[in-house]
Amino acid sequence: MAYWDFEEGSGNSVADLAGGHDGLGLSPRWVPRAECTGEPADFKADGFVDAYDYPFLAESLAGPDVSTPPLGCTQDHFDLADLQGDNDVDRRDFAMFIEAVTP
Secondary structure, three states: OOOEEEOOOOOEEEEEOOOOOOOOEEEEEEEEEHHHOOOOOOOOOOOOOOOOHHHHOOOOOOOOOOOOOOOOOOHHHHHHHHHOOOOOOOOHHHHHHHHHHHO
């Protein structure tokens, strides 16, 4: 997994996990998975697990024993959000995310 990181000049950045750029007029930087922090819940790969990572997980939530991604979620996205590694994204993955949140 990799993503586009858009820096808009103020020190804030926006990750485009879909890779479509969405027509944003910002300077993109492709961030390969190798640069990621190692914390599985740090989906934005900025060194913190925080509210900016939550939408990635929320889009993948499908429920227990549901092994297919919900509408609008890719299989790669779903697989990364499966923090527990049990082929579904459910409340247990959400609990792992909450435990990983950077104070």
